[in-house]
Amino acid sequence: MSAIEARGLRKVYRSRLGGRSVEALTGIDLRVEPGEVFGLLGPNGAGKTTTVKILLGLTHATSGEASIFGIPVGDPASRRRVGYLPEGHRFPGYLTARQTLMIFGRMSGVERADLRRRIPSLLDRVRLSDWADVRVKKFSKGMTQRLGLAAALVHEPDVLLLDEPTDGVDPVGRREIRDLLQEEAAKGRAVLLNSHLLSEVELICGRVAVLRKGSVAAEGQIQDLTTATSHYKLVASGVDDALLAQVRETGASVERVNGHFDLTARDVAHLNVVVDRLRARGASLKELTPLRSSLEDVFVELVSPSGTPDSTGRKASDR
Amino acid sequence: MRALTASIEEVFREAAARWTLIAYFTLSSLFILIFALAVNLDVVNGALAGAKLFGQTVEMGNRSIDIDRLVLGFESGFSGFLYLVGTFLALFATAHLVPRLQEKGTVDLYLSRPVGRVPLLLSRYCGGLLLAAANLVYLIGAIWLIIIWKTHVVHARFLLGGVTILFTIAVLLAFAFLIGVVTSSTGVSLMATYAVFFLAAILAAHDKIAAALSAEWAAKLVNGLYWVFPKTAELGRATVEQVSGGRAFHRVAVAQDLFAVYGSTALFGLAALAFSCWLFSRKDF
Numbered sequence: 290m291s292a293i294e295a296r297g298l299r300k301v302y303r304s305r306l307g308g309r310s311v312e313a314l315t316g317i318d319l320r321v322e323p324g325e326v327f328g329l330l331g332p333n334g335a336g337k338t339t340t341v342k343i344l345l346g347l348t349h350a351t352s353g354e355a356s357i358f359g360i361p362v363g364d365p366a367s368r369r370r371v372g373y374l375p376e377g378h379r380f381p382g383y384l385t386a387r388q389t390l391m392i393f394g395r396m397s398g399v400e401r402a403d404l405r406r407r408i409p410s411l412l413d414r415v416r417l418s419d420w421a422d423v424r425v426k427k428f429s430k431g432m433t434q435r436l437g438l439a440a441a442l443v444h445e446p447d448v449l450l451l452d453e454p455t456d457g458v459d460p461v462g463r464r465e466i467r468d469l470l471q472e473e474a475a476k477g478r479a480v481l482l483n484s485h486l487l488s489e490v491e492l493i494c495g496r497v498a499v500l501r502k503g504s505v506a507a508e509g510q511i512q513d514l515t516t517a518t519s520h521y522k523l524v525a526s527g528v529d530d531a532l533l534a535q536v537r538e539t540g541a542s543v544e545r546v547n548g549h550f551d552l553t554a555r556d557v558a559h560l561n562v563v564v565d566r567l568r569a570r571g572a573s574l575k576e577l578t579p580l581r582s583s584l585e586d587v588f589v590e591l592v593s594p595s596g597t598p599d600s601t602g603r604k605a606s607d608r
Numbered sequence: 609m610r611a612l613t614a615s616i617e618e619v620f621r622e623a624a625a626r627w628t629l630i631a632y633f634t635l636s637s638l639f640i641l642i643f644a645l646a647v648n649l650d651v652v653n654g655a656l657a658g659a660k661l662f663g664q665t666v667e668m669g670n671r672s673i674d675i676d677r678l679v680l681g682f683e684s685g686f687s688g689f690l691y692l693v694g695t696f697l698a699l700f701a702t703a704h705l706v707p708r709l710q711e712k713g714t715v716d717l718y719l720s721r722p723v724g725r726v727p728l729l730l731s732r733y734c735g736g737l738l739l740a741a742a743n744l745v746y747l748i749g750a751i752w753l754i755i756i757w758k759t760h761v762v763h764a765r766f767l768l769g770g771v772t773i774l775f776t777i778a779v780l781l782a783f784a785f786l787i788g789v790v791t792s793s794t795g796v797s798l799m800a801t802y803a804v805f806f807l808a809a810i811l812a813a814h815d816k817i818a819a820a821l822s823a824e825w826a827a828k829l830v831n832g833l834y835w836v837f838p839k840t841a842e843l844g845r846a847t848v849e850q851v852s853g854g855r856a857f858h859r860v861a862v863a864q865d866l867f868a869v870y871g872s873t874a875l876f877g878l879a880a881l882a883f884s885c886w887l888f889s890r891k892d893f
Contacts, residue, residue, distance in 0.1 A: 302892075342716075342892075342893065345716070345719065345720045346719065346720075347715070347716060347719050347720065347892070347893045348892040348893065349890070349892060365722045365723055365724045366722060367722075368720060368721060368722040369722040371720065373716065373717075373720035375713065375716035375717065375720070377712070377713045378713050378714075378716060378717055379711065379712075379713035379714050379717075380717065381618070381621075381622060381625070381714075382625075383621065383622065383624075383625025383626070384621065384625075388621070392614050392617070392618050392621075393614075393717065393721065395610050395611060395613070395614035396610075396611045396614045396615065396718070396721040396722075396723060397611070397721050397722060398610055398611060398722060399610075400610070440717070450720075
């Protein structure tokens, strides 16, 4: 059974006086499996937060279905197995870190005795042990964020929904949070990560969905989305301008860049033709590396107005 | 249940942290202390032979005042005072409960827990009401004990006054919750609730107001509003007369129809609470 499943989620926000309505989600499908770290990407207003809020029952879908481990999200019981870290969360400033975890743990149905045992190790895990009995209003943004993560984990959920979990956290803290999320995934927990930090997403997530204007513009394994292009980095000696001209005659594009060559071939067969020609003319090849597009490249291509997103929902891996 | 008790506990922690609870109880304690220390009565054979107020002897001439009547008079007057002040203070201390819950960045933390929206809202309502009840019990109970200590007169009826005050607070708090759900503003909730309190009190004279109106529809509107709104003036009177055991309470309870005062007021509160639950459960955050 999928940890998170959404089918045809659609959300239309209507203005109070019956004026303009905005379609925030146009019918998205989503599936996150246990043990998976899934990234939800998209520009502002793409529908990421709306999707997460529907999954948590904070917002009601106009149509479509969503469930957590098979329990419809409209049922509060579905949230028993969900830990949520909202963006810009505000814990009551008058509570200490320990009290915060105690209150929210109990609200998640955990017994006091269990919480007394669990909270110290959880605080230790997010490096807040020394701050356990300090009021939250004294916390820095990074500390609040780490407390938020602890609160999301306090009832040992099977699904984690995290909205910008490393927001305001220093680089060391970020790495710790990344490690923590990967540990959770290794325990079989499903993690849905909503973040703007593509480099982080690339480091943590196995699979991502890119939302654009309320629909899934692309979805797939990061490896597939950032698939190898027809661009290569070539390091070789014995290549002069005359040889470069001969390579270009094959239809390939080659440019000298900072001690190496940027080579573009049509396909693998064409690449082999280029390599044969270089070697036949005495060039010595030291390195030939396919260049992958970064997640950022893919993201920008998908969401920029000039980009050509697949609005039909066709997966990037299928392209 | 665990979740709901946690939510109620949080209401108390919040009240304490925001000084609301402390201010609420400090004011009450101050009143109790002043009463305990300032009033000294000399009771002889069931009659007041002498009295001192703030250390000053009260001139009584040669009159002998029946202590029982004196205490009853004080208790009745105090109940009337408490009805107004206690209700206003209680609303002031609890009207923020919904607007704060609905604040951006806060509501997500609560609603993402496995608690239904209606139980969550009701737990906060119960928390607010418990807070008000705790203060009423403290204030009325302490004053009652001091009266017994100073006069040896025991009027259990004095404690009854608190019941109607709490009932009024419960109804008005339900309305404050409704406005809180709609507007997410503590200020607007308070203003609207106080406005209902006073408007309802004015509508107690609906017969006279309607008679003075020339348009029939306006007269019907005034009479209609009277039945819709809580009967704040009648409840205030009922509080006083519950304590004094006066005939007027009997009149309120029987001649004017028990339902007219308590029933219609309870309906207003229940409708406000039900509507606020309905709206809260449908809201997108």
